[in-house]
Every structure is written in structure tokens, then in C-alpha cells.
Amino acid sequence: MNNRNRGKNTGDDNLFGSEKQISKLKLAVQDMQYLLTRGYAEKASSELVGNRYRLKTRQIQVLRGASASDIQIHNRKLKQLNVPDLKDKTIYLDGFNVLILLESLLSDAYIFEGADGCFRDLSGVHGTYKRVNQTLKAIELVAGFFQKNLVQKLVWVFDQPVSNSGRIKQIILDFALENKLNWEAELQYNPDKFLAESSEIIISSDAWILDHCKEWFNLIGYLIQEEKLSVNLIKTR
Template identity: 80%
Template sequence: MNNRNRGKNTGDDTLFGSEKQISKLKRAVQDMQYLLTREYPEKAASELAGNRYRLKTRQLHAVRGASASRLQVDNRKSKELQISDLKDKTLYLDGFNVVILLESMLSGAYIFEGVDGCFRDLSEVHGSYKRVNQTAKAVDLVASFFQKSHLYKLVWIFDQPVSNSGRIKQTVMDFAEEHQFNWEAELQYNPDKFLAESSEIVVSSDAWILDHCKEWFNLAGYLMKEESLSVNLITIVSR
């Protein structure tokens, strides 16, 4: 029986569970945006912010994910589509990025809202993907979105080098066949490059993809509102 989930890591409540820590992370994001806007390299900017606020590794990971220059934010916002823009369109979905984020959201892990309005988690695929308790529900949520958006076709893109990518691809295709959805699933050796260069709408919270793609849709943001998901959301962006 599968008892795995993508919930919090040991120590995450200490790193992210108090106003003191959230305040520190907000200041770090402000500093990083200031530096990135002035064309500091991301590595240098994150090292400066991390050292200044004495951030732990997972805190720094969250800050990096939430940060972007003002030019990056403006560029991403200019390409963001709304649900009403998707009717009869084809959409390419960054498979592991989306599935793992939804699994994390559903299992109570901390989720971070960035300056670009995207939502990110702290989970990573280190060469191998394993199903968790929330995987089926994650696919169900994508299915609900697919039906409500009236998309023509949804194409899942998975990383071929990742172990078990073939299994999750088959899971998605079996689900599509069962429900008669117009879905496809592909394995790509370099999915980031593939998605960034695609002329189709993409779904991803990967910063590099968002910077280079033609158009994108904020699926996690949509699902949180539309499905009234209970999410352990941390906003480390100053309003």
C-alpha cells in the first residue's frame, strides 16, 4: 500500500511557521528583487540575501522561487492568459512541475506565492518520480480544469530521463481513455526547452519557461480559487 505523500519536511514549521520567519523572508525577497532588477546574477543576489538574513537552505530555496526582477514580472504578466482565453485551444502542461506542485498542495506542504503571482513548492525530482497518496487527486483536478476551460486538447510533457516517467505518462493516458478526454502525453529529453520554444500555451511555474514561453496559464492559482482548495499558503511577497 502506498503511504507516501509530499507533506512538510521535518523542521519546516520552524522555518516557515512563525510571523518572525515570514517577515524575514519577505525582506529577503524585497532585497532579491532589488538586486535582480539591477541585473545582479541570481546566484550572487541569493547569496547576498541569504547571508544578510542568515537563511537556511530551504528558506533560501523558497526566496529564490518567489523572486524575480521587475522586468521579468512585467514580461510574465503580459503573457498570462485567463480561463476565458483557453476555449478551443491546445495547452502544453509541464507534467512533473504541475503534478508535484498539486501533490504538495493537497498534502499540506508549504506553498509559496511569488512576485509573479505563481505558486511554488519545495519538492524536487532527483532522477526518480514516485506516486504518492495525492497523485490521483492531482490528475482529477487537472481533469476538472480541462472540462471547465473547454480546451480542445491538453498535452502532458514529462522528463524522459526521470525514472518512472513512462509510468506516470501511462497513468495519465489510461485516465484520458477512461474519460474520453482529448489528452496526449509525451516524453521529452529537455522538456524545459521544448515548452519554452513551443508556440502553444503552457502551464508551468518554472521561471525560465515563463520567461521564454509565448503564453501561459496559472493553473495552480485557478484551482485554488475554483476548487476552494485548502492550501498551506505562505505569501512572502510584500503587498
Template identity: 75%
Template sequence: MNNRNRGKNTGDDTLFGVQKQLDKLKMGVQDMLYLLSRDYPEKASSELVGNRYKLKTRQIQALRGASASEQQMKNRKLKQLEVSDLKGKVLFLDGFNILILMESLISGAYVFEGLDGCFRDLSGVHGTYKRVNQTQKAIEMIAEFFRKAAVEKLVWIFDKPVSNSGRIKEIVLNYAQENTLNWEAGLEYNPDKFLAENSEIAVSSDAWILDHCKNWFNLTAYLITEEKPDANLIKM
């Protein structure tokens, strides 16, 4: 096992652990709600709001992740399923999105609850996925959910262009085999499009997927409620 963590960046405590900074962020999210609901583009809106509150790059990233328009929130809510809806169903899981989010959560990185009730972190894949100390625990938590919810099958979808995607796919499949779980895993060049078009139920916190999929399940919110991990959660 390596010694890598998915934790905080240096300086995150200053950006997100101070009430004055959080107040600015929360006001910014309300401004974004106003602008996005009136069809202002996201990039221009976040730059405008970022300038207004003198936000740093990572704060703007958190702001964008937490923001949505009234129409998006309404649309996402209509398609959101409860855990009781999942029994005997096939779920398609946005592999890197969920795995990295869970790794961040259990390693004490700041995780933000957006206006749509979804949790998002500030970690990205950036072309390469690196397994961290929390990867195994994240997979175990997902397995626990799989059993409790009596899901028929879980299909993990990873981004093919990301290096090490084949390796994490094997880790997931080996774990499933060892623990007799009905899991599959696939690599896709455009996983977002694939998940939106090919799954009855998507498991993701990716905004584009939530806007374009048929139905979705908020796995991270479920795991936070069930497992109560010691986490740095910020409600926006």
C-alpha cells in the same frame, strides 16, 4: 496505493510557520527584487540575502522561487492568459512541475506565491518520480479544469531522463481514456526548451519557461481559487 505523501519536511513548521521567519523571508524577497532588477545574478543575490537574514537552505530555496526582477514580472504578466482565453485551444502542460506542485498543495506542504503570482513548492524530482497518495486527486483536479475551461486538447510533457516518467505518462493516458478526455502525453529530454519553443500556451510555474514561452496560463492559481483546497499558502 502506497503510503507516501508529498507533505512537509521535518522542521518546515519552524522555518515557515513562525511569523518572525516569514518576516525575514518577505524582506529577503524585496531585497532580491532590488538586486535582480539591477541585473545582479540570482545565485550571488540569494547567497547575499541568505547571509544577511541568516536563512537556512530551504528558506533560500523558497526565496529564489518567489523572486523575480521587475522586467521579468512585467514580461510574464504580458504573456499570461485568462481562463476565458483557453476555450478550444491546445495547452502544453509541464508534467512534473504541475503534478508535484499540486501534490504538495493538497498534502499540506508549504507552497509559496511568488512576486509573479505563481505558486511554487519545495519538492523536486531528484532523478526519480514517486507516485504519492495525492497523485490521483491532482490528476482529477486538472481534469476538472480541462472540462470547465473547454480546452480542445491537453498535452502533458514529462522529463524523459527521470525514472518512472514512462509510468506516470501511462497513468495519465489511462485516466484520459477512462474519462474520454482529449489528452496526449510525451517524454522529452529537455522539456523546458520543448515547452518554450513548441507550445502556443504553456502551463507551468517554471521561471525559465515563463520567461521564454509565447503565452502561459497560471493553472495552480486558478485551481486554488476554484477548488479552495485546504493548503499552507504563503504569499511572498
């Protein structure tokens, strides 16, 4: 696979490109939500539902990312902020989560809207982050959001154990300096825990962080709408 892009995997069109596959995925997400709402474990539920609909590995990955219990969806919605809430505030941004998702979106990879209204993709860091053709455009989109909504400060948080995290941190800081943006970037050994325990507003689509943080904002949803981005979007609800 070409590392200069973060596009589709070979075979993704077969798994997600037809109405038949999307319908199957929607039914699977409904079943998964039913089981999670009744307290079944995620792993057991996804195996059961995956077998029922004969889902492939990447489809099960989407199923897990898109599904949540009724109470999780309810609680996430309660903590979700709107654009006017962001003015003059400090925001902590889940660096790799947001950057890779935007890179995937800009590369025409499939993006999935989950039961909680959050957007997720199928890419991962896997221990090393590689800059791609869409990295700068992704950062520029975040900058546009930052300036347009008069956010006071934005802190990018990256996983220290990921290879090249120091390099992307420097790219962010250099970009902020050039464009006179009040941005910071930091490396954390456990960014999920750090973000979840922060008293600031969080930007992430990581389910565990959304369940544990105080307040959050759906940046990807905002950008898709505000910037009228062309998205290879699959709604799973």
C-alpha cells in the same frame, strides 16, 4: 521521509510556520528583487541576501523561487492568459512541475506565492518520480479544469531522463481513456526547452519557461480559487 506523501519536511514548521520567519522571508524577497532588477546574478544575490537574513538552505530555495526582477515580473504578466482565452485551445502542461506541486499542496506542504503571482513548492523530482497518495486527486483536479473550460486538447510533457516517467505517462493516458478526455502525454529529453519554444499555451510555474514561452496560464492559482482548496500558503510579496 514517507514516500507515500509529499508533505512537509521535518523542520519546515520552524522555518516557515511563524509570523517572524514569514516577515523575514518577505524582506529577503524584496531585497532580492531589488538586486535582480539592477542586473545582479541570481546566485550571488541569493547568497548575499541569505547571509544578510541568516536564511537556512530551504529558505534560500524559497527565496530563489519566489524572486524575480521587475522586468521579468512585467513580461510574465504580459504573457499571462485568462480563463476565457483557453476555450478550444491546445495547452502544453509541464508534467512533473504541475503534478508535484499539486501533490505537495494536497499533502499540506508549504506552498509559496512568488513575486510573479505563481505558486511553487519545495519538492523536486531528483531523478526519480514516485507516485503518492495524492497523485490521482491531482490528476482529477486537472481534468476538472480541462472539462470546465472547454479546452480542446491537453498535452502532458514529462522529462524522459526521470525514472518512472514512462509509468506516469501511461497512468495519464489510461485516465484520459477511461474519462474520454482529449489528452496526450509525451516524454521529452529537454522538456523546458521544448515548452519554452512551443507556440502553444503553456502551464508551468518554472521561471525559465515563463520567461521564454509565448503564452502561459496560472493553473495552480486558478485551482486554489475555483476549487477552494485548503492550502498551506505563504505569500512572499
